[in-house]
Amino acid sequence: MRISDLSRLSGTPVGTIKYYLREGLLPPGRPLGATLTLYGEEHVQRLRLIRALTSRGGLSIAATRDVLAAIDQPLDPLATLGVVHYALPTPVDAAEADAVDEQSLRVDELLAAMGWEVSPESPHRRALAASLMDLSRLGMEYGTEDLLPYAELAAAAARLDLDRLENIEDRLRLAEHAAIVVLLLEPVLAVLRRLAQEDESRRRTAWARTTDGAGPRPDPHPADGR
Incomplete structure (x- = not known):
């Protein structure tokens, strides 16, 4: 799916998705060209988790990054x-x-x-x-x-x-x-x-x-x- 589809399915603005990508909270998608990147269901789930951690959990972006790093490289x-x-x-x-x-x-x-x-x-x-x-x-x-x-x-x-x-x-x-x-x-x-x-x-x-x-x-x- 394109970033616009990812935004629609996750309820996350495109600008916020790009911010999460820059901050390393969201893993990069699969590039198909200079201007096209595809994302999958795992990105939808990750965005929902980020929103839950920051809005419901009250974590800062830095703390959320630490938690997600533990999830990605499980101890x-x-x-x-x-x-x-x-x-x-x-x-x-x-x-x-x-x-x-x-x-x-x-x-x-x-x-x-x-x-x-x-x-x-x-x-x-x-x-x-x-x-x-x-x-x-x-x-x-x-x-x-x-x-x-x-x-x-x-x-x-x-x-x-x-x-x-x-x-x-x-x-x-x-x-x-x-x-x-x-x-x-x-x-x-x-x-x-x-x-x-x-x-x-x-x-x-x-x-x-x-x-x-x-x-x-x-x-x-x-x-x-x-």
Whole structure:
């Protein structure tokens, strides 16, 4: 297909496609002459992935290039996940560094309590510390014991993530799926949590309305879990 067809099928402007080609995000097409280059379905799929990584995943062009390089030259699953993880934006204001460092001990305690093996260089250590700092400043202190139930849920989600990658034998497909699971499933999990919070809030409100303060209150979560 010509670049105009590629633009139409992928929903990407021609100018943007040419920019991705210059930046090395999109592999070159097959030249058939001085002014004609042909592209295939793999280019359509790559453009959709680039758009997902940049728009949904929030990655910069440079970070997207790193992730795509890991996909094109697949490493082992752990290394591929590392590339994707470290590409995620985890900004920490330099002016807040000392306050973040104070929370880092809490992060270390949590990791030790969970028995998690996490690189000392992981940017997510400081990202978690920064989030705990923000909560603390708002009067919401989360100690290790408070965080453990959330960490257990995260561990269960991580096992589900890795289970989906385990049976993929093709290394290129594995790397692509790793990027999708890490970057694009995360917003899904966040929205699922909000939906669950809305449901839980409605159930608790309805539960409170069915009582008048006399006698035992009915259980908002019966034995069937609903």
